[in-house]
Amino acid sequence: MAGPLEGFRVIDLTNMVSGPLGTMILADQGADVIKVEAPKGGDHTRQVATRRNGFSASFLNNNRNKRSIALDLKTPAGLEAVKQLVRDADVFAQNFRPGVIERLGLGYEALREINPRLVYASISGFGFDGPFAQKPVFDPLIQSLSGLTTVQAGSDEERPKLVRTILPDKLTGFTLAQAVCAALLARSRTGEGQHIQLSMLDTVLAFLWGSDMGGHTFVGDEMEKEVAQSWIDLIYETRDGFISVAVMRHKEWVALARAAERPEWIERLEAAGVPCAPVLTRREAIRHPQVAANGIVVEHDHPQAGRLRQARNPAVFSATPAAQRSGAPALGAHTRAVLAEAGFSAGEIDAMLAGGAAFESATADEDPGEDAA
Numbered sequence: 001m002a003g004p005l006e007g008f009r010v011i012d013l014t015n016m017v018s019g020p021l022g023t024m025i026l027a028d029q030g031a032d033v034i035k036v037e038a039p040k041g042g043d044h045t046r047q048v049a050t051r052r053n054g055f056s057a058s059f060l061n062n063n064r065n066k067r068s069i070a071l072d073l074k075t076p077a078g079l080e081a082v083k084q085l086v087r088d089a090d091v092f093a094q095n096f097r098p099g100v101i102e103r104l105g106l107g108y109e110a111l112r113e114i115n116p117r118l119v120y121a122s123i124s125g126f127g128f129d130g131p132f133a134q135k136p137v138f139d140p141l142i143q144s145l146s147g148l149t150t151v152q153a154g155s156d157e158e159r160p161k162l163v164r165t166i167l168p169d170k171l172t173g174f175t176l177a178q179a180v181c182a183a184l185l186a187r188s189r190t191g192e193g194q195h196i197q198l199s200m201l202d203t204v205l206a207f208l209w210g211s212d213m214g215g216h217t218f219v220g221d222e223m224e225k226e227v228a229q230s231w232i233d234l235i236y237e238t239r240d241g242f243i244s245v246a247v248m249r250h251k252e253w254v255a256l257a258r259a260a261e262r263p264e265w266i267e268r269l270e271a272a273g274v275p276c277a278p279v280l281t282r283r284e285a286i287r288h289p290q291v292a293a294n295g296i297v298v299e300h301d302h303p304q305a306g307r308l309r310q311a312r313n314p315a316v317f318s319a320t321p322a323a324q325r326s327g328a329p330a331l332g333a334h335t336r337a338v339l340a341e342a343g344f345s346a347g348e349i350d351a352m353l354a355g356g357a358a359f360e361s362a363t364a365d366e367d368p369g370e371d372a373a
Contacts, residue, residue: 003030004320013094020062021173027065028313028322039070039359042331055305063328070332070359077357095123108195118193119183142168146204155228168200242279302327330361
């Protein structure tokens with residue numbers, strides 16, 4: 001059975017995590033995502049640590065189910081190839097620093113002339129205008145500017161703390177996928193594409209507002225300084241490990257008080273109806289019976305990287321299930337095939353490869369591997 005986005009084509013010029021994660025969600029759900037990479041090195045995450053057989057875990061975990069085409073966007077032939085791909089595409093995604101994509105000649109207005117139905121998605125760090133728009137961006141900077149580090153600290157008077165995962169990057173990826181699907185739905189009604197602009201800063205602020213900005217919601221009654229809602233974290237050390245206990249209602253406090261007289265915490269708390277869970281390491285978490293019951297962690301074989309363990313797409317569709325069709329591609333693994341689909345002749349493709357405008361991986365003809373979970 002095909003995924004819900006089968007038949008949609010995405011031209012993906014994003015790098016690092018926020019964009020690639022968002023486009024991978026689309027790929028997991030059936031879209032044909034063509035990842036356009038620079039011939040020399042490709043996506044930066046290909047080079048980061050935790051590697052096997054030339055593939056980094058970061059690249060593998062944010063780029064499965066995609067095809068890779070390596071084009072030099074500094075050459076006229078490379079740029080023309082991207083424009084040719086756009087003619088039949090549904091979505092174009094990019095996360096260059098504001099202004100760069102326009103200077104390349106691949107901005108929204110330019111591509112809209114080629115394909116008025118195109119949904120064009122741009123990701124920035126701090127925003128597209130304003131004093132920080134041109135600053136280099138990394139996840140900790142967004143955590144800091146958005147106020148997330150003080151939320152994590154517990155109050156404004158405590159030392160700010162980073163969330164020890166790249167939360168802004170990943171939230172932006174999920175938001176991108178949702179926004180693209182919404183724009184495609186709108187296009188189905190109007191026949192017209194549009195430009196989506198999404199910043200990591202905006203994404204985190206919107207995320208925080210749902211639970212952490214109550215003190216700034218009522219205009220005229222804002223808090224001058226945030227204080228901790230609790231003087232302790234809801235994590236407790238017991239004889240056989242850490243647990244988390246969350247009691248919000250009176251009956252749960254009563255149940256906790258009764259259960260605390262017993263040493264067998266988790267079992268007693270569960271029996272008493274107190275919300276609780278063990279605090280697990282990453283190794284323990286992926287082996288927990290609830291995680292196993294959910295089937296979220298799957299294994300499959302990658303032709304170069306070997307046996308992989310990854311999280312499947314978390315959304316479960318009853319009629320159009322998402323699927324692991326292929327592992328993350330080698331750099332330029334699909335250059336020749338994608339260019340041929342776009343209408344380039346064998347001679348034209350050979351000339352682009354020979355002239356350096358395009359690059360094809362030596363493993364281009366290998367099957368990228370199917371889900372073996």
